[in-house]
Amino acid sequence: MQISGRIEQYRDELITLRRSFHQHPELGFEEHHTAEVVESYLKDLGLTTRRVTKTGVVALLAGSRPGRVLMLRADMDALPINEENDVDYRSRNPGVMHACGHDAHMAMLLIAAKVLSHNKDAFAGTIKFVFQPNEEIAGALRMIEEGVLEHPTVDAVMGIHVWTPVESGKIGITAGPVMGGLDVFKMTIFGKGGHTGVPEDAVDPVIAAANLIQTVQMIQTREISNLKSTIIMFGRISGGTKSNIIPDKVDLEGSIRFLYKGGPDSIEQPTERFRRIAEQVCQTHRCTCRIEIIHENIPLINHSGLTELARQTAAEVFKDRNAVIDNVTMASEDFSEFSQRVPGVFMFLGAGNEKKGTTLPHHNPRFNIDEDVLLNGVAMHVRGALNYLSMNVV
Ligand SMILES: [Zn+2]
Ligand SMILES: [Zn+2]
Incomplete structure (x- = not known):
């Protein structure tokens, strides 16, 4: 008192x-x-x-x-x-x-x-x-x-x-x-630029990006227990200059958060799963990619x-x-x-x-x-x- x-x-x-x-x-x-x-x-x-x-x-x-x-x-x-x-x-x-x-x-x-x-x-x-x-x-x-x-x-x-x-x-x-733990990713998907009227002559990184954004969402529900909260969010996407041009590349940035003991030692580490899926989706679309991961905070x-x-x-x-x-x-x-x-x-x-x-x-x-x-x-x-x-x- x-x-x-x-x-x-x-x-x-x-x-x-x-x-x-x-x-x-x-x-x-x-x-x-x-x-x-x-x-x-x-x-x-x-x-x-x-x-x-x-x-x-x-x-x-x-x-x-x-x-x-x-x-x-x-x-x-x-x-x-x-x-x-x-x-x-x-x-x-x-x-x-x-x-x-x-x-x-x-x-x-x-x-x-x-x-x-x-x-x-x-x-x-x-x-x-x-x-x-x-x-x-x-x-x-x-x-x-x-x-x-x-x-x-x-x-x-x-x-x-x-x-x-x-x-x-x-x-x-x-x-x-x-x-939550927080990993930040910055990535670029590389394709081959061209004319939107002749997509077969180009390699479109835009559709690869769209597919990638969707596909990585299954990490939370199909690869990691639903009792272990995980969020994968995209905060920035940019690419292209005009409606009739297929761009050479698309840049993406986002964050991966997880509320359990994750990090490099965990077999459930969401970020390495993200990397694996992102690389394979890009490959499926005949694209290549560069991924940078920044480990910001542990849970x-x-x-x-x-x-x-x-x-x-x-x-x-x-x-x-x-x-x-x-x-x-x-x-x-x-x-x-x-x-x-x-x-x-x-x-x-x-x-x-x-x-x-x-x-x-x-x-x-x-x-x-x-x-x-x-x-x-x-x-x-x-x-x-x-x-x-x-x-x-x-
Ligand atoms: Zn703050
Ligand atoms: Zn604060």
């Missing part, structure tokens, strides 16, 4: 911080101003900071006794979107916008760092605050390569995403797979013990067991890289409020959040850390 009272007093500072980050968005790995703000805030709390990657910031807070190491993570990057919100704290950086809520993540974690730094006697062990760049394009892996999980070695990791598809006043915390899988701890913490913070719901999405997150290496839990803090107009999807140019939920986000970090560092759950 005492701690939640302390958190409440930072309401204005929390919202001011979030709005200030919102006004100054920066793209992935370019968060120079953002990193400086984060760093100087943490230094003012008396913490020593270090950079991991050029724009990633890490700070350590030691408790009163030695113990385990808990990492709390916030992401820092914005998106290449021109903000359409008419608010006085709208983006001052044209074409760049915090349209995913990472501004709120940083504000919540900074206030949590402040509260925890005033409560060092309340826990044993160390809290590692990690502000991670470039979440939107797999920045976590770069931080891991540069040692973010070492010095000291992290025992567990927690993260929170504000989430407008979940209503304000609720929080989604689920054990097991909660966010995010929540650790069962930490999930239970987080659910108990949420019941305390929200003062209502029913506020804690299940939430699973095919969208992806590079937090999965941390939680693959150490036990982790990732939570979805409901920020959707019809009355405040904050139910638009993430990445929308008019995306916004219900700021009144942010105090509970801070409380989840603070109480989650105190509960973890005083209990023997993992």
Whole structure:
């Protein structure tokens, strides 16, 4: 109780911080101003900071006794979107916008760092605050390569995403797979250009592309169990110049998402199946193809013990067991890289409020959040850390 009272007093500072980050968005790995703000805030709390990657910031807070190491993570990057919100704290950086809520993540974690730094006697062990760049394009892996999980070695990791598809006043915390794995493909189908009146003299890559788009859809229903969610989507198709010309080639781009332990080790890996079928469909149409696969994110899988701890913490913070719901999405997150290496839990803090107009999807140019939920986000970090560092759950 005492701690939640302390958190409440930072309401204005929390919202001011979030709005200030919102006004100054920066793209992935370019968060120079953002990193400086984060760093100087943490230094003012008396913490020593270090950079991991050029724009990633890490700070350590030691408790009163030695113990385990808990990492709390916030992401820092914005998106290449021109903000359409008419608010006085709208983006001052044209074409760049915090349209995913990472501004709120940083504000919540900074206030949590402040509260925890005033409560060092309340826990044993160390809290590692990690502000991670470039979440939107797999920045976590770069931080891991540069040692973010070492010095000291992290025992567990927690993260929170504000989430407008979940209503304000609720929080989604689920054990097991909660966010999809994501592979991106870019491919070109090569045929032989010609006259649409004489198709037999050409090799048409357009019909090959049409067939390929249809045929790969059977991977989900005929090659992989229907209980293992898989989506294959095409986001871009382009080829040709005019109605009576058969083009030389067609370009296709898309994404493959899967909500189970997939990846190169899995025999059910959808992406290698995609490659096999795509190559054979092209061959059937006398075309050739070039396929590039980019493995962006692995599925995010929540650790069962930490999930239970987080659910108990949420019941305390929200003062209502029913506020804690299940939430699973095919969208992806590079937090999965941390939680693959150490036990982790990732939570979805409901920020959707019809009355405040904050139910638009993430990445929308008019995306916004219900700021009144942010105090509970801070409380989840603070109480989650105190509960973890005083209990023997993992
Ligand atoms: Zn996003
Ligand atoms: Zn995000």
